[in-house]
Amino acid sequence: MNLKEMVYYAYLEATGKYVELETTNPKYLKMVQIANLMMNQWENEPAVEWRSRKKFIKIGSVDSEKDLYKLPERVLKIDRTSGRNITLKKDDKIVGEIEISDIKVMGNTLDLSGVITDQILDADIYVPIIEKLPKVKNPEDPILIDNPYWLVFMTAAEFVRNSQTKNAQYGNIVAYAQNLMESMKAVNNEKGRGEMENAKIGGIF
Numbered sequence: 001m002n003l004k005e006m007v008y009y010a011y012l013e014a015t016g017k018y019v020e021l022e023t024t025n026p027k028y029l030k031m032v033q034i035a036n037l038m039m040n041q042w043e044n045e046p047a048v049e050w051r052s053r054k055k056f057i058k059i060g061s062v063d064s065e066k067d068l069y070k071l072p073e074r075v076l077k078i079d080r081t082s083g084r085n086i087t088l089k090k091d092d093k094i095v096g097e098i099e100i101s102d103i104k105v106m107g108n109t110l111d112l113s114g115v116i117t118d119q120i121l122d123a124d125i126y127v128p129i130i131e132k133l134p135k136v137k138n139p140e141d142p143i144l145i146d147n148p149y150w151l152v153f154m155t156a157a158e159f160v161r162n163s164q165t166k167n168a169q170y171g172n173i174v175a176y177a178q179n180l181m182e183s184m185k186a187v188n189n190e191k192g193r194g195e196m197e198n199a200k201i202g203g204i205f
Contacts (some may be wrong), residue, residue: 004139007031013156013173014166024153031155032136039133039155042145045181047079048113051188052146055131056084062102067113068106068127078105079128086110088123100128115193139186145182148182153177 001009008020010031023030036072043053053076060069071078080100088096098120108129133144145151157173160166 001157002139003032003035003136003141003143006035006136006143006152009149010035010155012160014103014169022089027159031159034155034158035151036135038147038158039136040070040092041154042150043076043133045128045185048185048188049079049130050146052144053131053133054079054082054128055126056087056126059107062088062112062116062120062125064116064121067111067116068089069110070113071108071110071127071129071196073108073134074134076130078103079130082124082128084128086121086128087126089126090123094133095123123132146187147180150180150184153180 004020007028010017011021011027021028021031043050057072057075059071068070078100085100086098086103087094088098096117098112098115104113134141136143138155143151153173153176157170157177160173161170
């Protein structure tokens with residue numbers, strides 16, 4: 001599902017109207033803003049580290065002159081639940097590992113003081129991370145949430161929340177989204193994987 005499709009479904013859920021909004025329409029633009037806010041809510045869901053957002057990335061090389069290494073802007077946080085450690089490589093060969101629990105993280109910076117040895121100097125640093133969702137802007141931008149229909153329902157719910165004529169729908173639409181959230185969490189925890197595949201719960205779906 002891409003952004004334009006998501007807005008179409010969300011507008012249909014919110015209004016019951018089969019209308020493909022122009023990308024310059026204020027209602028379309030409002031839904032895009034809501035979608036980005038809801039995506040931020042999804043990636044920061046309490047007590048969840050989404051497996052789909054886990055990556056293992058290179059952040060630089062070990063330098064004898066410094067202890068602090070900045071994480072790229074696309075990093076949401078360090079992945080502490082996959083069991084992977086910071087890995088150090090030279091010519092694609094592992095020359096060392098540092099347990100995540102041994103590393104200090106200050107905001108977007110890793111502190112490697114006290115763990116750098118001659119053996120790992122100049123080695124490439126690979127770190128397990130949770131990657132941020134990129135903001136959606138262009139109509140063809142993909143929705144990268146595990147189940148995009150969660151974003152459909154949450155965008156529709158927020159769209160009607162302040163509407164005097166449609167705000168009564170808010171609770172029902174949020175309930176559909178909550179069902180999908182619980183399904184995503186179950187799949188993320190390797191339970192009930194089949195529940196989420198092609199899930200279309202409640203509402204017009």
